[in-house]
Amino acid sequence: MSSTGSQPQFRYTQTPSKVLHVRNLPWECTEEELFELCKPFGKVVNTKVNVGANRNQAFVEFNDLNQAIAMVSYYASSSEPAQVRGKTVYVQYSNRQEVVNNKSSGDVESNVLLVTIEGVEAGDVSIDVLHLVFSAFGFVHKIATFEKTAGFQALVQFSDSTTASSARSALDGRSIPRYLLPEHVETCHLRISFSAHTDLNVKFQSHRSRDYTNPYLPVAPSAIDSSLSQNFTVGPDGKRKEPESNVLLASIENMQYAVTIDVIHTVFSAFGTVQKIAIFEKNGGFQALVQYPA
Structure with a gap:
């Protein structure tokens, strides 16, 4: 059991993944600093740094699942917390199975995100909840929700691609907080990609679409x-x-x-x-x- 006492939020059961989510990093933490932190446990094959609105989170992908398990297990039982530049950082398994860089083919950055909400029906997640979740990363201009064969989806428009990218990096693969969901919904996951849209055409304010600029x-x-x-x-x-x-x-x-x-x-x-x-x-x-x- 950890004696740090500073990581109670990570004591719940998580499914192991070879991708780890690292939080509370120093500002503008570099890939080299992450490699230094992780190299005692195995080979790091990919990283994504400066994630989130405060640019203090990162994702680290190990070559092998057991290497990631070794790192999480070590810091869960060690009296010394994981540190970068003398600052305590928190390590947990990510919902992602791999680290994908946004610049890959067919995934061009945009100021509009396509959000697929898995595990819910159309009425389970309101447009106001989506606005609350995504507003943590910047001013949300417009939201439009709809149902497709892929399930319940939403288009979320920010002012620029940088803000949208920060929201995507932090929320992709994560779940909407439980207290924002109806009681019958156990959990729901966000799958987020960039949309080809740049400006959504919202004609009415309604429970399915909203224009916060007008x-x-x-x-x-x-x-x-x-x-x-x-x-x-x-x-x-x-x-x-x-x-x-x-x-x-x-x-x-x-x-x-x-x-x-x-x-x-x-x-x-x-x-x-x-x-x-x-x-x-x-x-x-x-x-x-x-x-x-x-």
Whole structure:
């Protein structure tokens, strides 16, 4: 058992792989430094360094599975943690089976990622969850989701290929955090490649597509109708009662300045966590739907 006490997040069971995921590396760690760390355990055949938004992660592929197991086992039981430049780094098995460099044929870097979400149905992972996961790496411009023979997929557009590449390197082969998934979903894995698209054509804000650069984009009529079509009851006084709901319909009157999604979020967040916002014009007025957890 490790006496470092600093790696509790890696005590869960992982399937061994000859590719190791190394975290908490010093800034701009070099391939040579990784080779130096790994060479006591076997031959390293490929590396991918400076991965992630902070460029402090890497993937290391050994020539043989047993060499990778030897390294993980050693640091799991050693009183001395793995270190690079005197900084403690964390080593775990990767979900990848090999390290693939992005520049290979048929895999040209792009600012748009094609994401295949394995192990889920279309309704299990919302567009808001995808936005939360990918926003960790930079501003997400647009998202479009769809179903193909390969399963539930999404196109995620960033401002540039560098940001998209960082997101892909860090998330490809990983799972969406369990707390963001419905209870019936055990796990789901992301398979990510670069798309041939450079600018997604999003015509409506809906549960299937979103343009975060255009707060005035109309909401899909079907989304509005389904949100507003509620059953009403009649109270003892004979007056119609609106049922309680976690979605509020706000009408904005006498607008003195542009009311964006950010403005509405700021106002309504004072009363709780705002999950979703949709703004639209209806009957000549400006309205918004604001969704709370409950």
